Amino acid sequence: xxxxxxxxxxxxxxxxxxxxxxxxxxxxxxxxxxxxxxxxxxxxxxxxxxxxxxxxxxxxxxxxxxxxxxxxxxxxxxxxxxxxxxxxxxxxxxxxxxxxxxxxxxxxxxxxxxxxxxxxxxxxxxxxxxxxxxxxxxxxxxxxxxxxxxxxxxxxxxxxxxxxxxxxxxxxxxxxxxxxxxxxxxxxxxxxxxxxxxxxxxxxxxxxxxxxxxxxxxxxxxxxxxxxxxxxxxxxxxxxxxxxxxxxxxxxxxxxxxxxxxxxxxxxxxxxxxxxxxxxxxxxxxxxxxxxxxxxxxxxxxxxxxxxxxxxxxxxxxxxxxxxxxxxxxxxxxxxxxxxxxxxxxx
Amino acid sequence: xxxxxxxxxxxxxxxxxxxxxxxxxxxxxxxxxxxxxxxxxxxxxxxxxxxxxxxxxxxxxxxxxxxxxxxxxxxxxxxxxxxxxxxxxxxxxxxxxxxxxxxxxxxxxxxxxxxxxxxxxxxxxxxxxxxxxxxxxxxxxxxxxxxxxxxxxxxxxxxxxxxxxxxxxxxxxxxxxxxxxxxxxxxxxxxxxxxxxxxxxxxxxxxxxxxxxxxxxxxxxxxxxxxxxxxxxxxxxxxxxxxxxxxxxxxxxxxxxxxxxxxxxxxxxxxxxxxxxxxxxxxxxxxxxxxxxxxxxxxxxxxxxxxxxxxxxxxxxxxxxxxxxxxxxxxxxxxxxxxxxxxxxxxxxxxxxxxxxxxxxxxxxxxxxxxxxxxxxxxxxxxxxxxxxxxxxxxxxxxxxxxxxxxxxxxxxxxxxxxxxxxxxxxxxxxxxxxxxxxxxxxxxxxxxxxxxxxxxxxxxxxxxxxxxxxxxxxxxxxxxxxxxxxxxxxxxxxxxxxxxxxxxxxxxxxxxxxxxxxxxxxxxxxxxxxxxxxxxxxxxxxxxxxxxxxxxxxxxx
Ligand code: HEM
Ligand code: FES
Numbered sequence: 001x002x003x004x005x006x007x008x009x010x011x012x013x014x015x016x017x018x019x020x021x022x023x024x025x026x027x028x029x030x031x032x033x034x035x036x037x038x039x040x041x042x043x044x045x046x047x048x049x050x051x052x053x054x055x056x057x058x059x060x061x062x063x064x065x066x067x068x069x070x071x072x073x074x075x076x077x078x079x080x081x082x083x084x085x086x087x088x089x090x091x092x093x094x095x096x097x098x099x100x101x102x103x104x105x106x107x108x109x110x111x112x113x114x115x116x117x118x119x120x121x122x123x124x125x126x127x128x129x130x131x132x133x134x135x136x137x138x139x140x141x142x143x144x145x146x147x148x149x150x151x152x153x154x155x156x157x158x159x160x161x162x163x164x165x166x167x168x169x170x171x172x173x174x175x176x177x178x179x180x181x182x183x184x185x186x187x188x189x190x191x192x193x194x195x196x197x198x199x200x201x202x203x204x205x206x207x208x209x210x211x212x213x214x215x216x217x218x219x220x221x222x223x224x225x226x227x228x229x230x231x232x233x234x235x236x237x238x239x240x241x242x243x244x245x246x247x248x249x250x251x252x253x254x255x256x257x258x259x260x261x262x263x264x265x266x267x268x269x270x271x272x273x274x275x276x277x278x279x280x281x282x283x284x285x286x287x288x289x290x291x292x293x294x295x296x297x298x299x300x301x302x303x304x305x306x307x308x309x310x311x312x313x314x315x316x317x318x319x320x321x322x323x324x325x326x327x328x329x330x331x332x333x334x335x336x337x338x339x340x341x342x343x344x345x346x347x
Numbered sequence: 348x349x350x351x352x353x354x355x356x357x358x359x360x361x362x363x364x365x366x367x368x369x370x371x372x373x374x375x376x377x378x379x380x381x382x383x384x385x386x387x388x389x390x391x392x393x394x395x396x397x398x399x400x401x402x403x404x405x406x407x408x409x410x411x412x413x414x415x416x417x418x419x420x421x422x423x424x425x426x427x428x429x430x431x432x433x434x435x436x437x438x439x440x441x442x443x444x445x446x447x448x449x450x451x452x453x454x455x456x457x458x459x460x461x462x463x464x465x466x467x468x469x470x471x472x473x474x475x476x477x478x479x480x481x482x483x484x485x486x487x488x489x490x491x492x493x494x495x496x497x498x499x500x501x502x503x504x505x506x507x508x509x510x511x512x513x514x515x516x517x518x519x520x521x522x523x524x525x526x527x528x529x530x531x532x533x534x535x536x537x538x539x540x541x542x543x544x545x546x547x548x549x550x551x552x553x554x555x556x557x558x559x560x561x562x563x564x565x566x567x568x569x570x571x572x573x574x575x576x577x578x579x580x581x582x583x584x585x586x587x588x589x590x591x592x593x594x595x596x597x598x599x600x601x602x603x604x605x606x607x608x609x610x611x612x613x614x615x616x617x618x619x620x621x622x623x624x625x626x627x628x629x630x631x632x633x634x635x636x637x638x639x640x641x642x643x644x645x646x647x648x649x650x651x652x653x654x655x656x657x658x659x660x661x662x663x664x665x666x667x668x669x670x671x672x673x674x675x676x677x678x679x680x681x682x683x684x685x686x687x688x689x690x691x692x693x694x695x696x697x698x699x700x701x702x703x704x705x706x707x708x709x710x711x712x713x714x715x716x717x718x719x720x721x722x723x724x725x726x727x728x729x730x731x732x733x734x735x736x737x738x739x740x741x742x743x744x745x746x747x748x749x750x751x752x753x754x755x756x757x758x759x760x761x762x763x764x765x766x767x768x769x770x771x772x773x774x775x776x777x778x779x780x781x782x783x784x785x786x787x788x789x790x791x792x793x794x795x796x797x798x799x800x801x802x803x804x805x806x807x808x809x810x811x812x813x814x815x816x817x818x819x820x821x822x823x824x825x826x827x828x829x830x831x832x833x834x835x836x837x838x839x840x841x842x843x844x845x846x847x848x849x850x851x852x853x854x855x856x857x858x859x860x861x862x863x864x865x866x867x868x869x870x871x872x873x874x875x876x877x878x879x880x881x882x883x884x885x886x887x888x889x890x891x892x893x894x895x896x897x898x899x900x901x902x903x904x905x
Pocket of ligand 2: 272295296310
């Protein structure tokens with residue numbers, strides 16, 4: 001391509017007066033070794049052939065691994081299989097890719113080509129014609145004269161999506177009964193059981209300093225929400241509890257909650273009041289409970305109040321006591337909704 | 348120019364290929380398209396491959412994804428596992444999790460496809476982000492490409508959605524906790540939050556609808572949208588023709604590069620296989636998301652140090668940094684700013700800034716020309732500074748999303764680290780902006796210096812009068828052109844008065860004032876390119892400078 005094709009900012013004669021540099025044009029083309037030396041070209045060709053050959057070997061290797069390796073479903077066996085299949089596939093693909101690229105780079109023309117850009121917009125004539133056509137169309141339809149018809153058409157089209165949207169919105173949230181957030185399966189007398197083995201816990205076995213992951217004992221809750229049912233997951237998501245025991249004198253308790261604990265045993269919802277992760281990391285010395293998701297830290301000795309992190313509210317406390325056999329039981333459900341805040345939480 | 352056999356034969360074709368082409372052309376008129384596209388010119392630069400990586404990993408996602416759909420069961424129905432994974436034997440789990448185990452252990456090549464799919468997802472999003480940065484820093488979003496920037500932005504958002512929905516499908520403990528966090532964030536939305544949560548989960552969390560719903564989102568809705576937008580994106584690239592880096596012979600009115608057929612077809616086609624090949628090697632050698640170690644979703648367990656995929660870390664970090672005090676109760680209603688601000692407002696602001704940036708810049712520049720020659724980032728110091736500040740804010744959030752790992756790794760208290768990041772989120776971007784802008788201005792000054800005085804030669808010469816000076820070698824034409832051929836925009840003057848002549852308020856005044864203030868922020872500090880007159884004046888002052896770097900003149904002086 002000659003420079004005359006290029007639109008440079010100024011021509012040479014203008015330079016002196018316009019104080020502008022002139023575009024030197026596309027840099028000179030440099031020849032590659034292969035352009036002048038047939039031997040180099042031949043070498044490049046052999047490399048390309050070798051790369052395509054590598055690809056064929058890769059495919060063969062993959063086939064060999066697929067048919068040749070015994071079906072071994074242990075973790076180690078699956079790893080070996082995965083490795084060999086992956087290497088085979090990888091080389092099959094890389095061979096083709098690198099081969100094609102090397103071919104293009106070393107053997108195809110590397111002369112740069114210049115192409116004019118045309119402005120994207122349509123020409124004024126085309127625009128005028130387009131507008132005219134639209135106007136003709138509008139005139140043909142006679143919308144301007146038929147106001148009521150226009151209104152009717154627009155209303156009909158605007159209304160019909162309702163027949164799609166209403167059933168969808170009606171059904172998509174199941175019963176839309178959001179008051180379910182407020183209740184869990186804990187009730188008066190439901191025993192505290194270990195998670196996940198579901199064994200009721202006696203107060204006497206809980207040593208000082210220990211922490212228990214707790215769920216409601218299966219026998220004490222309705223059959224349709226017991227472990228094994230699907231509803232159980234929904235209920236478990238709200239009902240999980242973390243129970244710890246400390247020296248009763250280490251507990252700071254509000255007056256109206258003094259009887260919510262039992263001899264230094266306290267139970268709190270394990271659902272973080274931030275955005276709902278299970279709060280699971282208990283540090284025995286500090287009585288701090290840490291949420292691994294965003295590190296909200298709750299002080300189990302002081303009403304599970306937040307001592308650090310993005311949560312605002314303390315974890316809700318489950319009032320507990322013991323039954324006649326010495327099993328730890330709930331006195332009631334939580335007295336406030338568990339988990340993350342929502343708009344109508346306090347309503 | 349040589350033509351593909353498919354075209355312009357007016358006489359009856361004789362070869363087989365010619366006959367086939369004739370058959371096709373008579374029925375489709377394909378000849379016109381081939382004529383138009385076969386030798387279309389594409390400029391060459393490594394940074395133009397970033398978009399290609401994104402496109403190719405998307406294709407790999409579709410291919411590996413189709414494989415996965417053959418075996419994956421998108422159901423939350425419960426089943427008791429009996430299979431090769433001994434640690435899971437007898438465990439109750441969802442069909443989705445069980446089928447993921449089957450895919451990994453019993454379908455030969457299934458684990459490979461799962462791992463390729465997951466790695467491809469990470470690379471897909473990463474390539475889009477880096478591609479976007481290239482567009483940003485080189486100003487490739489300027490007229491006429493603003494709309495394509497918005498299309499690209501939407502692709503990034505859809506990519507995040509695709510990744511998130513896919514990550515949740517196996518229904519393991521990690522992804523289930525991710526969904527639970529999502530639920531908590533959704534519930535924090537004022538007024539409609541609880542209903543949105545019900546809408547997403549079909550009732551209470553976790554319910555039994557979310558996996559099938561996410562499956563449809565993941566394999567149908569999002570890929571279809573991505574595919575459609577990718578088509579728009581590429582058509583616009585063809586319509587606009589590719590941008591090119593500045594240099595001799597490259598103007599806003601031409602495009603210099605290699606023809607599509609055969610050079611670009613071979614390079615780009617080959618590159619697809621390279622991307623796929625690398626992803627296959629990754630899938631074969633680097634294990635990812637070993638869900639059998641986490642177990643099926645159960646609301647109770649959680650592990651410390653668990654990380655979401657990298658593109659979600661910034662949200663995680665943002666949630667971690669926000670202090671909890673900002674939850675308020677107003678008139679009995681709970682407003683959780685401690686969740687809303689970090690999960691919706693801050694990411695929202697960052698994303699809106701990204702989406703609108705081309706329009707902001709063109710507003711304060713009043714540039715109406717189509718621009719197809721890219722900027723060197725140093726020549727637009729404020730934009731470059733803003734970009735680096737943006738990256739810095741993002742990186743602070745990503746690091747904050749790993750603050751527990753940082754804490755255990757460096758034996759620091761997590762509270763300290765969190766406080767450091769809280770401050771860093773506000774301070775570091777400002778610092779980054781300032782430093783970057785200074786560096787850009789410095790580089791521009793250096794360019795001026797080079798143009799005016801040439802390369803330092805490292806040789807000291809003594810004149811007859813006994814003076815010493817260093818010999819400089821002037822730039823050659825190409826080097827010089829690269830450094831002088833740019834426009835240093837000046838701030839816009841405030842051309843509106845607060846009041847009209849008749850004393851009424853001028854409504855346009857406030858926006859004009861903002862515009863000129865922003866424009867000053869962008870272009871107040873600027874370094875003009877060297878003009879020819881300046882260069883001549885410089886030569887005049889340095890009579891001893893050698894005229895060019897040829898051996899002859901060098902010999903004279905040494
Ligand atoms: C658009 C970009 C896409 C992204 C970013 C993406 C991302 C992901 C991710 C991160 C996973 C989790 C994989 C794991 O570790 O188990 C996943 C799973 C899955 N994806 Fe995609 N994907 C995309 C497109 C597709 C397409 C087009 C299909 C199908 C046509 C598909 C089908 C699947 C299936 C069936 C699974 C579940 C399989 C399993 O978890 O083992 N994906 N996806
Ligand atoms: S969910 Fe517990 S800190 Fe965020």
